[in-house]
Every structure is written in C-alpha cells, then in structure tokens.
Amino acid sequence: NAKLIGILTIEPVVASAVNEPTNTTLLNAAYDIWQQYEPETFPGAENVNAYALFTFDATWLLIRSLEQLCSITNNHSSSCLSIVNDSFCFNRRLLDSSSLFDIINNNTFLGVSGLVQFSANSTDRVSGIYYIVKNIQSLSNELNYVPVLVWSSLDAWTPHSQQNTIIWPGQSLVAPTGYATIAGVILRIAVIEAPPFTMTQQVADTNGIITTKLVGYIPDLLAILQTNMGFIPNITLLPANQSYDGLIDDVANHVYDMVAGDVTILAERREQVSFTDSIYDNSLRIIVRNTASASPDFWFYLRPFSLEVRLCILGSIILSAILTYLFERNANDVLRHKSFLSKIVMSIWYPLGTIMGFGVDYSVRTGAGRFLTFSVFFLSLVLISTYQATLTSNLTLRQTQNIISGIDDIKNGKIPYGRIGIVTNSSIEAYYLQEISNGIRNFYPLRTEQAIFTSLLSKVIDAAIMDEGVLEYETSSNYCNLTLVGTGFDPSAFGIVFQKNWVYEQVLDVNILSLRESGTINNLKSK
Structure with missing residues (x-):
C-alpha cells in the first residue's frame, strides 16, 4: 500500500463539493419523490453519486426545454413533439429539433449540480464545471483520498484548503522533478x-x-x-x-x-x-548505371584520329611508297633484281613499317631515301604521341562521363521524367513533387528500395533518387555497376x-x- 501514497486522481464534482451554490430546493424535492416511490433504492443524501446529479440536471433541462417548445407551438395544429417515424430507430427524429436546440442553448438555471448553461459552440457545459484532485495519503495507517486541488472555469486550479497539502511518493512534501521512467516498460x-x-x-x-x-x-x-x-x-x-x-x-x-x-x-x-x-543526418543522391562498366568496342580505338587524319596517313604512306620506289629501285641491291610487282610491294612495306615502328628487312642506299626515312620516322613519332594522348583522354572521359551530372540536369529535363525512378509514399516522392514536377506524378513509380537497383540494371529507368546512406551502402557492397552522380542535396534527418x-x-x-x-x-x- 505504501506504493500508492502520492498518487493523484482527478474527477468531476458538483458545485456543493467546492462550496459553490446549488438548487437545494429542487434537490430536496427530487429526494422526496425518490423516497416516496422507491424508498428501497434511496441510499441517503450523502451517498448519491455526483454523476446521478449531473444526469438529473440534464433530464431537468430537457423537460424544461420541451415544455417551452410546446408552449411556443401550442397554437399549431400538429403536435409539438411530432416525430418522423422510421423502421430503423436511429432514423427517427424530432421535426422541430433545431428549435429545441436553440431553447436548450438559451436555457440557463441553477440545478442540483450547479449552474447549468450550454452553448452552440460546445458540447459541454459552459459554466458550472468543477473538478477536484484527490491525493492518496496515509492517515492513521490507513489510505485515504484527501482533496487537495479544485478547478473551475473561473479560477482554474486552486488549493482545496490551506490544511490539505499534497503528499508525493516517498512521503515527500517536495514535488518530484525529471520525467517518467521507461524501465521495464x-x-x-x-x-x-x-x-x-x-x-x-x-x-x-x-x-x-x-x-x-x-x-x-x-x-x-x-x-x-x-x-x-x-x-x-x-x-x-x-x-x-x-x-x-x-x-x-x-x-x-x-x-x-x-x-x-x-x-x-x-x-x-x-x-x-x-x-x-x-x-542520422541524411541527404538525397542520384544513382545511375556506371557507363565505365560497358566494354569499349573495336572502333573505339580508331576514334582518336578523325577521318581526315586517317586519310592523310594513308596518303603519306602511298606518297612515301612511290618516292621509295623512285629513289631505291635501281640503287638498292634488294630491289634491283626484283620483279616490278615485288618492287611496288616492298616500297609500300618500307614506309608502313617505319611508321608503325617495327622496322623493315632492308635499308635505303640513297641520300634521298635516307631523308625520306627520317621524315617518315618523325611523322611516326608525332602520330604515336597524338594517338596515345587522345586515347588516354577518351578512356578517362568514358569512365567519368554519365548521362547526367547532378540534380540540376534532372530539373532541366536532360532525361525523360518517365525514366526517373521514385519510391512512392516516401519523403523522396514529396521532394520530387515539390521541387521538380510541380505536383505532377510523371516519374516511374517504384514500390521498394530494391526495385531501384533492379530497374536500373534492366534499363527500365535511367536514374533514381534515394537516401544517401542506402545508395552508398548498395553501390559499395552489392552493385559495382551502378554509381552515384553529383553531390548530396535536400539535407534532412531521420528520427524515431x-x-x-x-x-x-x-x-x-x-x-x-x-x-x-x-x-x-x-x-x-x-x-
């Protein structure tokens, strides 16, 4: 029982419990009628529950209002209590119900529970409402309910009396501080x-x-x-x-x-x-397919040189082959005894081998041939350096280039909105509707976060917006062929x-x- 000491309870009470006026004449008349017709159920005036008095006042208000309604409509041919009948009881209603409600709202009287007054703006009484707080205390080794606070619509909470103070748990007179403990809940x-x-x-x-x-x-x-x-x-x-x-x-x-x-x-x-x-401090990110995961095709390695450059290289080889033939056909022992067709083939082979850098199986003998060899070799150095630099740049760009670079590209419509995946009924959908589409649901709807990755891999969508933590985990652990683009945007927070x-x-x-x-x-x- 000691654990109960300090508990506070609150309950509505009648006006007499807080020394406010009540209609004692009406109350005594009601008690007399009760004792006259059902004396065996009358518990005594001190033991009548407060809720019985509230019920009496509500009934008395209804009787007074119906009496007033009938006095107003007495001159009409129809009954003042005309009711629309229906086989279903809840569909039955009073014809003049609006008039009755107006009368109730304007009917104020002193009842057995206090002042009774209602308003059209409230379902509760607008005056005559009282509450009392009781404190469980130990008096003479017995637990007792001791009234300590009183509330009314006029005074709010006030002490019930100077003698009754609140006893808090642990028999303390000091109000506890802190907050409710959650241990064991x-x-x-x-x-x-x-x-x-x-x-x-x-x-x-x-x-x-x-x-x-x-x-x-x-x-x-x-x-x-x-x-x-x-x-x-x-x-x-x-x-x-x-x-x-x-x-x-x-x-x-x-x-x-x-x-x-x-x-x-x-x-x-x-x-x-x-x-x-x-x-968890969060932001949104965009995920797309990793373009670097696709293997370059054969023609990709020819793209460092434009068509014009490739034609110039071919022309240089043909011109060098003609000059080699003219310079070396009679002076070079290797070519002198060959047939005409062999001389042509070997003349073409010489500049081609020099440009490619793997050499040829014969040497030139004339000064003009040596100068031509130097020129072709210098052209080879320029072409190889240019090719290597351009190919490296293209490969690097291919690894870093994606269809979009960030959220601004999505806002500017760089990819169709129907190719953007959004998880429905989420904060990401709310962001998309507010910041991107102006309330139009033109995105590709997804039911789960997992659907983002499967839809990207199956090329159903081209991009998706999701929480940064989820995307970073998935791309680093499960989906190396997907990548994040741009920086985080729309910072937010997760909470319990x-x-x-x-x-x-x-x-x-x-x-x-x-x-x-x-x-x-x-x-x-x-x-």
Whole structure:
C-alpha cells in the first residue's frame, strides 16, 4: 500500500463539493419523490453519486426545454413533439429539433449540480464545471483520498484548503522533478527492412538451430537505448514494401509505440506524430548505371584520329611508297633484281613499317631515301604521341562521363521524367513533387528500395533518387555497376517516430541527445 501514497486522481464534482451554490430546493424535492416511490433504492443524501446529479440536471433541462417548445407551438395544429417515424430507430427524429436546440442553448438555471448553461459552440457545459484532485495519503495507517486541488472555469486550479497539502511518493512534501521512467516498460517497436539500416542475418547456435537476427544501424542503436533506458523491446520487422507514410499512420493510430528506421522528419508528418532529435543526418543522391562498366568496342580505338587524319596517313604512306620506289629501285641491291610487282610491294612495306615502328628487312642506299626515312620516322613519332594522348583522354572521359551530372540536369529535363525512378509514399516522392514536377506524378513509380537497383540494371529507368546512406551502402557492397552522380542535396534527418504527447518523450529525447554528444551516433555510422 505504501506504493500508492502520492498518487493523484482527478474527477468531476458538483458545485456543493467546492462550496459553490446549488438548487437545494429542487434537490430536496427530487429526494422526496425518490423516497416516496422507491424508498428501497434511496441510499441517503450523502451517498448519491455526483454523476446521478449531473444526469438529473440534464433530464431537468430537457423537460424544461420541451415544455417551452410546446408552449411556443401550442397554437399549431400538429403536435409539438411530432416525430418522423422510421423502421430503423436511429432514423427517427424530432421535426422541430433545431428549435429545441436553440431553447436548450438559451436555457440557463441553477440545478442540483450547479449552474447549468450550454452553448452552440460546445458540447459541454459552459459554466458550472468543477473538478477536484484527490491525493492518496496515509492517515492513521490507513489510505485515504484527501482533496487537495479544485478547478473551475473561473479560477482554474486552486488549493482545496490551506490544511490539505499534497503528499508525493516517498512521503515527500517536495514535488518530484525529471520525467517518467521507461524501465521495464514493453514497447511495441516497428522496424522496416532497408539496408544498411535494418537487415536480416541467419545465425546458427551451438545446437545448429538457425535463427534470423536483425543487424544494422537501427538494431545496434535500439540495443544501446535498451541498455541505457531499460525498456523491453517487442520488435516487429516490416517488409521492404511497407510504405513510410503508412508507418506514420500506424503510430498515430497506436498500432506501434515507436518506429525506428530511415524515416525522414517532415513538417507534414509532425502534424500526426512526434520525432526524436536526429538519429542520422541524411541527404538525397542520384544513382545511375556506371557507363565505365560497358566494354569499349573495336572502333573505339580508331576514334582518336578523325577521318581526315586517317586519310592523310594513308596518303603519306602511298606518297612515301612511290618516292621509295623512285629513289631505291635501281640503287638498292634488294630491289634491283626484283620483279616490278615485288618492287611496288616492298616500297609500300618500307614506309608502313617505319611508321608503325617495327622496322623493315632492308635499308635505303640513297641520300634521298635516307631523308625520306627520317621524315617518315618523325611523322611516326608525332602520330604515336597524338594517338596515345587522345586515347588516354577518351578512356578517362568514358569512365567519368554519365548521362547526367547532378540534380540540376534532372530539373532541366536532360532525361525523360518517365525514366526517373521514385519510391512512392516516401519523403523522396514529396521532394520530387515539390521541387521538380510541380505536383505532377510523371516519374516511374517504384514500390521498394530494391526495385531501384533492379530497374536500373534492366534499363527500365535511367536514374533514381534515394537516401544517401542506402545508395552508398548498395553501390559499395552489392552493385559495382551502378554509381552515384553529383553531390548530396535536400539535407534532412531521420528520427524515431512516436505518438504525440507520449509520456516517455523526454527520457527518449535526452538519451538520443546524449548519444549524439558522446559520439556514439557517429561510431555507429562508421561501423
């Protein structure tokens, strides 16, 4: 029983309980009628429940209002209580219901529970409302309800009396500070499968029994929070196709106490639920197919030289072959005894071999032939240097060039909007509609994050927008043929979702902030 000491309870009371006026004449008349017709049920004036008095005043107000309504409509031929009949009882209604409501709103009287007055703008009484706070205290080794505070529409909360003070838990007269403890409380926590934040892993114990274990950033964070706060987690793993907006609705409708994952903090979502401080600083990135993963074709290696340059090289070889024939056909022992066709072939072979750099199997003998050899060799050096530099530049450009360079290219329509993949019912969709398409859903809809990668690889889409952490993990671990382009944009934050006005909000926020200040959050990111 000692654990109950300090508990506060609040309940509505009648005006007489707080020394406010009531209609004692009406109350005594009601008690007399009660004792006359049902004396066996009358508990005594001191034991009549306050809710019975509220009910009496409501009934008395209805009687007074109906009486007034009938006095107004008495001259009409129809009955003042004409009711539309229907086989279904809830469809029956009073014809002059609007007049009755007006009378009720204008009917003010002193009832047995206090002043009774209603308004069209409220379903509760606008005056004569009183609450009392009682404190469980130990008096003479017995627990007692002691009234300590009184509330009325005029005075708000005031002490009930100078003698009655609040006894707090532990028999203390000092009001406790801090926040509600969450230790030992079972929390229904939903997590959504989204690498690297939440993943599943098959683990075998010493008996060879295989179980599924949650791994990743979020399970590690929850484990630390559980250790520090002492709550008991009841974790539900949701499939990857679960919509993020649906998770917000589930928390608002008390399906879960918390949702932990890559849930972006948005102003629109804050209207339904609350968020902790950031557990992960995020931004958006664009992912595309890696153009460097495609093998260059054969003609790619001929592209360093334009068609004009290739024709000039061919012309140089032909001219050099003619001059070699003219200079060396009689002076060179190798060519002198050959047939005409052989002389032509060997004359072509000489400048071709010199340009390619692998040499030929005979040497020139004339001065003109030597000068021609020097010229062809110099041309070979120029061509080889130019080819190597241009080919290197083209290969480097091929490895770094993508169809877009960042978010500005998407905004400018460099690729068709129907070729951009967006996960529906997510914060990315909200960003796209607001910043890119002006509210038009012209993107390619995707149900899950995994669909981003499969759609890119199958060339259904050309680009997709997603959270930076997810894309960096997938491209570095699973999809080397996909790459990120541009820098991060639309910075945001992930937070743990919980219900509005949650009793454990402060203790959760304090622990999240403590993990950020101590560097634990950063350590989890780099893990």
